[in-house]
Amino acid sequence: MTTDSEACAREVLDVVPLVMRTIRGEMRRHRGPELGVPHFRVLAFLSQNPGASLSAVAEYVGLRLPSMSTLVAGLVERGLIARCPSPTDRRRVSLALTERGEARLSQARQAALALLAQQLSALSVQEREQVVAGLAVLRAAFTSAAPPAAAPA
Amino acid sequence: MTTDSEACAREVLDVVPLVMRTIRGEMRRHRGPELGVPHFRVLAFLSQNPGASLSAVAEYVGLRLPSMSTLVAGLVERGLIARCPSPTDRRRVSLALTERGEARLSQARQAALALLAQQLSALSVQEREQVVAGLAVLRAAFTSAAPPAAAPA
DNA sequence: GCCTAATAGTTAGAGAACCGAATTATATCA
DNA sequence: TGATATAATTCGGTTCTCTAACTATTAGGC
Numbered sequence: 001m002t003t004d005s006e007a008c009a010r011e012v013l014d015v016v017p018l019v020m021r022t023i024r025g026e027m028r029r030h031r032g033p034e035l036g037v038p039h040f041r042v043l044a045f046l047s048q049n050p051g052a053s054l055s056a057v058a059e060y061v062g063l064r065l066p067s068m069s070t071l072v073a074g075l076v077e078r079g080l081i082a083r084c085p086s087p088t089d090r091r092r093v094s095l096a097l098t099e100r101g102e103a104r105l106s107q108a109r110q111a112a113l114a115l116l117a118q119q120l121s122a123l124s125v126q127e128r129e130q131v132v133a134g135l136a137v138l139r140a141a142f143t144s145a146a147p148p149a150a151a152p153a
Numbered sequence: 154m155t156t157d158s159e160a161c162a163r164e165v166l167d168v169v170p171l172v173m174r175t176i177r178g179e180m181r182r183h184r185g186p187e188l189g190v191p192h193f194r195v196l197a198f199l200s201q202n203p204g205a206s207l208s209a210v211a212e213y214v215g216l217r218l219p220s221m222s223t224l225v226a227g228l229v230e231r232g233l234i235a236r237c238p239s240p241t242d243r244r245r246v247s248l249a250l251t252e253r254g255e256a257r258l259s260q261a262r263q264a265a266l267a268l269l270a271q272q273l274s275a276l277s278v279q280e281r282e283q284v285v286a287g288l289a290v291l292r293a294a295f296t297s298a299a300p301p302a303a304a305p306a
Numbered sequence: 307g308c309c310t311a312a313t314a315g316t317t318a319g320a321g322a323a324c325c326g327a328a329t330t331a332t333a334t335c336a
Numbered sequence: 337t338g339a340t341a342t343a344a345t346t347c348g349g350t351t352c353t354c355t356a357a358c359t360a361t362t363a364g365g366c
Contacts (some may be wrong), residue, residue, distance in 0.1 A: 008285055038352090130289075137287075207331075208343065216325095246343080
Protein backbone atom coordinates (compact mmCIF):
# COMPACT_ATOMS: atom_id res chain seq x y z
CA MET A 1 0.00 0.00 0.00
CA THR A 2 2.08 2.94 1.21
CA THR A 3 5.37 2.25 -0.43
CA ASP A 4 6.14 5.40 -2.41
CA SER A 5 8.83 7.84 -1.31
CA GLU A 6 6.39 10.55 -0.40
CA ALA A 7 4.31 8.43 1.96
CA CYS A 8 7.51 7.19 3.52
CA ALA A 9 8.77 10.74 3.94
CA ARG A 10 5.47 11.76 5.48
CA GLU A 11 5.82 9.04 8.07
CA VAL A 12 9.36 10.11 8.85
CA LEU A 13 8.32 13.73 9.23
CA ASP A 14 5.52 12.74 11.58
CA VAL A 15 7.19 10.19 13.77
CA VAL A 16 10.80 11.25 14.10
CA PRO A 17 10.08 14.59 15.79
CA LEU A 18 7.59 12.86 18.06
CA VAL A 19 10.09 10.31 19.24
CA MET A 20 12.80 12.93 19.49
CA ARG A 21 10.66 15.02 21.81
CA THR A 22 10.10 12.05 24.03
CA ILE A 23 13.78 11.20 24.10
CA ARG A 24 14.72 14.73 24.99
CA GLY A 25 12.10 15.15 27.66
CA GLU A 26 12.74 11.81 29.32
CA MET A 27 16.49 12.12 29.22
CA ARG A 28 16.33 15.56 30.78
CA ARG A 29 14.06 14.32 33.52
CA HIS A 30 16.06 11.24 34.42
CA ARG A 31 19.61 12.36 33.85
CA GLY A 32 19.55 15.66 35.60
CA PRO A 33 20.17 18.90 33.77
CA GLU A 34 23.93 18.56 33.59
CA LEU A 35 24.03 16.86 30.19
CA GLY A 36 21.83 17.91 27.29
CA VAL A 37 21.26 16.07 24.05
CA PRO A 38 24.02 17.90 22.15
CA HIS A 39 26.48 17.14 24.96
CA PHE A 40 25.53 13.55 24.75
CA ARG A 41 26.03 13.49 21.01
CA VAL A 42 29.46 15.07 21.36
CA LEU A 43 30.54 12.41 23.81
CA ALA A 44 29.13 9.66 21.61
CA PHE A 45 30.95 11.00 18.58
CA LEU A 46 34.25 11.31 20.42
CA SER A 47 33.83 7.82 21.74
CA GLN A 48 33.92 6.56 18.18
CA ASN A 49 36.25 9.22 16.78
CA PRO A 50 38.92 9.96 19.37
CA GLY A 51 41.21 12.82 18.42
CA ALA A 52 38.63 14.49 16.23
CA SER A 53 38.82 18.21 15.57
CA LEU A 54 36.34 20.77 16.80
CA SER A 55 35.08 21.30 13.27
CA ALA A 56 34.40 17.61 12.79
CA VAL A 57 32.40 17.43 16.00
CA ALA A 58 30.51 20.61 15.16
CA GLU A 59 29.53 19.36 11.76
CA TYR A 60 28.43 16.01 13.15
CA VAL A 61 26.26 17.53 15.84
CA GLY A 62 24.95 20.23 13.53
CA LEU A 63 26.19 23.25 15.44
CA ARG A 64 28.33 26.19 14.39
CA LEU A 65 31.92 26.47 15.52
CA PRO A 66 31.37 29.09 18.24
CA SER A 67 28.54 27.12 19.82
CA MET A 68 30.58 23.97 19.79
CA SER A 69 33.60 25.78 21.16
CA THR A 70 31.58 26.88 24.18
CA LEU A 71 29.94 23.52 24.61
CA VAL A 72 33.30 21.74 24.48
CA ALA A 73 34.79 24.22 26.93
CA GLY A 74 32.07 23.26 29.37
CA LEU A 75 32.78 19.58 28.94
CA VAL A 76 36.50 20.19 29.43
CA GLU A 77 35.80 22.14 32.60
CA ARG A 78 33.80 19.24 33.91
CA GLY A 79 36.62 16.86 33.11
CA LEU A 80 34.63 14.81 30.62
CA ILE A 81 36.79 15.44 27.58
CA ALA A 82 40.39 16.44 26.96
CA ARG A 83 41.37 19.21 24.57
CA CYS A 84 44.96 19.50 23.41
CA PRO A 85 46.56 21.10 20.35
CA SER A 86 47.37 18.78 17.50
CA PRO A 87 51.14 18.18 17.19
CA THR A 88 51.12 18.39 13.41
CA ASP A 89 48.94 21.48 13.11
CA ARG A 90 48.88 23.75 16.09
CA ARG A 91 45.76 25.56 14.94
CA ARG A 92 43.77 22.43 15.48
CA VAL A 93 42.59 20.96 18.73
CA SER A 94 42.45 17.27 19.31
CA LEU A 95 39.45 16.14 21.33
CA ALA A 96 38.99 12.90 23.18
CA LEU A 97 37.01 11.47 26.07
CA THR A 98 38.60 11.26 29.46
CA GLU A 99 38.11 8.17 31.55
CA ARG A 100 35.46 10.03 33.47
CA GLY A 101 33.84 11.04 30.20
CA GLU A 102 33.69 7.43 29.09
CA ALA A 103 32.02 6.47 32.33
CA ARG A 104 29.60 9.36 32.14
CA LEU A 105 28.67 8.51 28.57
CA SER A 106 28.08 4.92 29.40
CA GLN A 107 25.96 5.87 32.38
CA ALA A 108 23.85 8.39 30.45
CA ARG A 109 23.46 6.01 27.58
CA GLN A 110 22.27 3.28 29.91
CA ALA A 111 19.68 5.57 31.46
CA ALA A 112 18.33 6.72 28.11
CA LEU A 113 18.37 3.19 26.85
CA ALA A 114 16.47 1.92 29.84
CA LEU A 115 13.82 4.56 29.33
CA LEU A 116 13.42 3.75 25.68
CA ALA A 117 13.47 0.05 26.32
CA GLN A 118 10.70 0.47 28.83
CA GLN A 119 8.71 2.42 26.30
CA LEU A 120 9.26 -0.32 23.75
CA SER A 121 8.76 -3.25 26.09
CA ALA A 122 5.07 -3.42 25.34
CA LEU A 123 5.80 -4.24 21.73
CA SER A 124 5.70 -7.73 20.38
CA VAL A 125 8.81 -9.40 19.05
CA GLN A 126 7.56 -8.93 15.54
CA GLU A 127 6.93 -5.25 16.10
CA ARG A 128 10.41 -4.74 17.48
CA GLU A 129 11.83 -6.48 14.45
CA GLN A 130 9.93 -4.07 12.29
CA VAL A 131 11.30 -1.09 14.20
CA VAL A 132 14.88 -2.29 13.99
CA ALA A 133 14.60 -3.11 10.31
CA GLY A 134 13.05 0.23 9.48
CA LEU A 135 15.57 2.24 11.46
CA ALA A 136 18.47 0.35 9.93
CA VAL A 137 17.27 1.40 6.52
CA LEU A 138 16.89 4.99 7.66
CA ARG A 139 20.33 5.02 9.21
CA ALA A 140 21.88 3.98 5.94
CA ALA A 141 19.88 6.51 3.95
CA PHE A 142 20.76 9.44 6.17
CA THR A 143 24.32 8.48 6.92
CA SER A 144 25.29 8.37 3.27
CA ALA A 145 23.75 11.79 2.74
CA ALA A 146 25.46 13.76 5.49
CA PRO A 147 28.76 12.19 6.43
CA PRO A 148 31.14 14.64 8.11
CA ALA A 149 33.83 11.97 8.29
CA ALA A 150 36.85 12.39 10.48
CA ALA A 151 39.33 15.22 10.21
CA PRO A 152 40.94 14.87 6.75
CA ALA A 153 44.49 16.20 7.33
CA MET B 154 18.42 -11.75 15.95
CA THR B 155 18.17 -8.28 17.47
CA THR B 156 14.65 -8.39 18.80
CA ASP B 157 14.98 -7.49 22.45
CA SER B 158 13.87 -4.13 23.81
CA GLU B 159 17.37 -2.94 24.52
CA ALA B 160 18.69 -3.50 21.04
CA CYS B 161 15.63 -1.83 19.68
CA ALA B 162 16.10 1.13 22.01
CA ARG B 163 19.75 1.41 21.00
CA GLU B 164 18.74 1.67 17.38
CA VAL B 165 16.19 4.34 18.21
CA LEU B 166 18.73 6.33 20.18
CA ASP B 167 21.20 6.15 17.34
CA VAL B 168 19.03 6.79 14.36
CA VAL B 169 16.34 9.19 15.50
CA PRO B 170 18.72 12.03 16.40
CA LEU B 171 20.57 11.47 13.15
CA VAL B 172 17.46 11.80 11.05
CA MET B 173 16.21 14.66 13.17
CA ARG B 174 19.37 16.61 12.54
CA THR B 175 18.96 16.20 8.80
CA ILE B 176 15.34 17.24 8.92
CA ARG B 177 16.13 20.31 10.94
CA GLY B 178 19.07 21.38 8.88
CA GLU B 179 17.39 20.91 5.55
CA MET B 180 14.10 22.47 6.60
CA ARG B 181 15.90 25.53 7.94
CA ARG B 182 17.83 25.92 4.76
CA HIS B 183 14.89 25.59 2.42
CA ARG B 184 12.08 27.20 4.38
CA GLY B 185 13.73 30.29 5.71
CA PRO B 186 14.04 30.96 9.42
CA GLU B 187 10.46 32.08 9.95
CA LEU B 188 9.13 28.67 10.91
CA GLY B 189 10.98 26.32 13.24
CA VAL B 190 10.28 22.68 13.86
CA PRO B 191 7.99 23.29 16.86
CA HIS B 192 5.98 25.84 14.86
CA PHE B 193 5.60 23.32 12.14
CA ARG B 194 4.41 20.69 14.55
CA VAL B 195 1.83 23.06 16.00
CA LEU B 196 0.43 23.80 12.59
CA ALA B 197 0.38 20.11 11.71
CA PHE B 198 -1.42 19.23 14.92
CA LEU B 199 -4.01 21.95 14.44
CA SER B 200 -4.55 20.84 10.89
CA GLN B 201 -5.72 17.50 12.21
CA ASN B 202 -7.26 18.77 15.45
CA PRO B 203 -8.97 22.06 14.72
CA GLY B 204 -10.34 23.76 17.82
CA ALA B 205 -7.77 22.14 20.09
CA SER B 206 -6.86 23.83 23.36
CA LEU B 207 -3.49 25.31 24.19
CA SER B 208 -2.83 22.52 26.67
CA ALA B 209 -3.50 19.86 24.07
CA VAL B 210 -1.10 21.45 21.62
CA ALA B 211 1.53 21.97 24.30
CA GLU B 212 1.40 18.36 25.39
CA TYR B 213 1.56 17.11 21.84
CA VAL B 214 4.57 19.21 20.96
CA GLY B 215 6.23 18.58 24.31
CA LEU B 216 6.44 22.15 25.55
CA ARG B 217 5.21 23.76 28.75
CA LEU B 218 2.23 26.03 28.74
CA PRO B 219 4.13 29.34 28.92
CA SER B 220 6.37 28.41 26.02
CA MET B 221 3.45 27.31 23.92
CA SER B 222 1.49 30.40 24.81
CA THR B 223 4.30 32.58 23.46
CA LEU B 224 4.81 30.43 20.41
CA VAL B 225 1.10 30.51 19.60
CA ALA B 226 1.00 34.27 20.10
CA GLY B 227 3.67 34.59 17.45
CA LEU B 228 1.73 32.43 15.03
CA VAL B 229 -1.43 34.46 15.69
CA GLU B 230 0.46 37.68 15.05
CA ARG B 231 1.61 36.32 11.74
CA GLY B 232 -1.92 35.39 10.82
CA LEU B 233 -1.24 31.69 10.60
CA ILE B 234 -3.61 30.52 13.31
CA ALA B 235 -6.75 31.89 14.97
CA ARG B 236 -7.19 31.98 18.73
CA CYS B 237 -10.64 32.54 20.17
CA PRO B 238 -12.19 31.64 23.53
CA SER B 239 -14.15 28.44 23.63
CA PRO B 240 -17.92 29.10 23.80
CA THR B 241 -18.54 26.31 26.31
CA ASP B 242 -15.62 27.07 28.62
CA ARG B 243 -14.32 30.56 28.50
CA ARG B 244 -11.10 29.71 30.22
CA ARG B 245 -10.09 27.72 27.22
CA VAL B 246 -8.83 29.02 23.95
CA SER B 247 -9.83 27.33 20.74
CA LEU B 248 -7.01 27.19 18.22
CA ALA B 249 -7.33 26.59 14.50
CA LEU B 250 -5.42 27.25 11.31
CA THR B 251 -6.35 30.24 9.22
CA GLU B 252 -6.53 29.89 5.48
CA ARG B 253 -3.09 31.43 5.28
CA GLY B 254 -1.90 28.98 7.91
CA GLU B 255 -3.21 26.07 5.89
CA ALA B 256 -1.40 27.34 2.83
CA ARG B 257 1.80 27.97 4.76
CA LEU B 258 1.67 24.51 6.31
CA SER B 259 1.05 22.86 3.00
CA GLN B 260 3.92 24.76 1.45
CA ALA B 261 6.38 24.00 4.24
CA ARG B 262 5.26 20.42 4.37
CA GLN B 263 5.75 19.99 0.66
CA ALA B 264 9.27 21.40 0.85
CA ALA B 265 10.28 19.18 3.76
CA LEU B 266 8.58 16.21 2.20
CA ALA B 267 10.33 16.73 -1.10
CA LEU B 268 13.67 16.81 0.67
CA LEU B 269 12.97 13.66 2.62
CA ALA B 270 11.49 11.91 -0.38
CA GLN B 271 14.61 12.69 -2.34
CA GLN B 272 16.70 11.28 0.46
CA LEU B 273 14.57 8.15 0.48
CA SER B 274 14.20 7.78 -3.27
CA ALA B 275 17.25 5.56 -3.50
CA LEU B 276 15.57 2.94 -1.36
CA SER B 277 13.89 -0.11 -2.78
CA VAL B 278 10.19 -0.67 -2.40
CA GLN B 279 10.83 -3.30 0.20
CA GLU B 280 13.09 -1.00 2.18
CA ARG B 281 10.48 1.73 2.17
CA GLU B 282 7.92 -0.75 3.39
CA GLN B 283 10.24 -1.60 6.24
CA VAL B 284 10.66 2.05 7.14
CA VAL B 285 6.94 2.73 7.10
CA ALA B 286 6.15 -0.35 9.14
CA GLY B 287 8.82 0.41 11.73
CA LEU B 288 7.79 4.02 12.13
CA ALA B 289 4.14 3.09 12.44
CA VAL B 290 5.03 0.90 15.39
CA LEU B 291 7.11 3.66 16.94
CA ARG B 292 4.36 6.18 16.45
CA ALA B 293 1.94 3.97 18.34
CA ALA B 294 4.42 3.28 21.12
CA PHE B 295 5.25 6.94 21.69
CA THR B 296 1.80 8.28 21.12
CA SER B 297 0.28 6.03 23.74
CA ALA B 298 2.77 7.39 26.24
CA ALA B 299 1.89 11.02 25.61
CA PRO B 300 -1.56 11.14 24.06
CA PRO B 301 -3.21 14.53 24.31
CA ALA B 302 -6.22 13.37 22.29
CA ALA B 303 -8.44 15.91 20.68
CA ALA B 304 -10.02 18.76 22.56
CA PRO B 305 -12.94 17.23 24.49
CA ALA B 306 -15.38 20.11 24.42
C1' DG C 307 63.08 34.46 3.38
C1' DC C 308 58.86 37.62 3.51
C1' DC C 309 54.12 38.85 2.72
C1' DT C 310 49.52 37.71 1.45
C1' DA C 311 45.73 34.53 1.67
C1' DA C 312 43.46 30.77 3.79
C1' DT C 313 42.20 27.92 7.81
C1' DA C 314 41.09 26.53 12.96
C1' DG C 315 39.42 28.19 16.86
C1' DT C 316 37.95 31.64 20.36
C1' DT C 317 35.61 35.74 22.10
C1' DA C 318 31.90 39.19 22.17
C1' DG C 319 27.29 40.65 21.67
C1' DA C 320 22.54 39.88 20.36
C1' DG C 321 18.45 37.36 19.99
C1' DA C 322 15.44 33.35 20.55
C1' DA C 323 13.64 29.47 23.24
C1' DC C 324 12.43 27.46 27.31
C1' DC C 325 11.06 27.00 32.08
C1' DG C 326 9.23 27.88 37.06
C1' DA C 327 6.62 30.99 39.82
C1' DA C 328 3.10 34.09 40.29
C1' DT C 329 -1.35 36.07 38.34
C1' DT C 330 -5.95 36.40 36.21
C1' DA C 331 -10.20 34.59 34.76
C1' DT C 332 -13.41 30.98 34.71
C1' DA C 333 -15.62 26.78 36.18
C1' DT C 334 -17.01 23.18 39.64
C1' DC C 335 -18.71 21.62 43.80
C1' DA C 336 -19.79 21.43 48.80
C1' DT D 337 -22.10 31.56 48.28
C1' DG D 338 -17.49 30.46 49.04
C1' DA D 339 -13.42 27.20 48.55
C1' DT D 340 -10.91 24.67 45.28
C1' DA D 341 -9.42 23.36 40.75
C1' DT D 342 -8.37 24.40 35.96
C1' DA D 343 -6.80 27.18 31.52
C1' DA D 344 -4.11 30.42 30.04
C1' DT D 345 -1.00 34.45 30.40
C1' DT D 346 2.74 37.37 32.13
C1' DC D 347 7.21 37.93 34.37
C1' DG D 348 12.02 37.13 35.34
C1' DG D 349 15.84 34.54 34.55
C1' DT D 350 18.70 30.89 32.44
C1' DT D 351 20.45 28.55 28.60
C1' DC D 352 21.38 27.96 23.82
C1' DT D 353 22.77 29.31 19.31
C1' DC D 354 23.83 32.50 15.91
C1' DT D 355 26.73 36.25 13.25
C1' DA D 356 30.62 39.19 13.28
C1' DA D 357 35.05 40.26 14.61
C1' DC D 358 39.49 38.71 16.27
C1' DT D 359 43.84 35.76 17.14
C1' DA D 360 46.99 32.22 15.97
C1' DT D 361 48.90 29.21 12.71
C1' DT D 362 49.84 27.34 8.16
C1' DA D 363 50.51 27.46 3.04
C1' DG D 364 51.84 29.72 -1.31
C1' DG D 365 53.66 33.26 -4.41
C1' DC D 366 57.31 36.27 -5.26
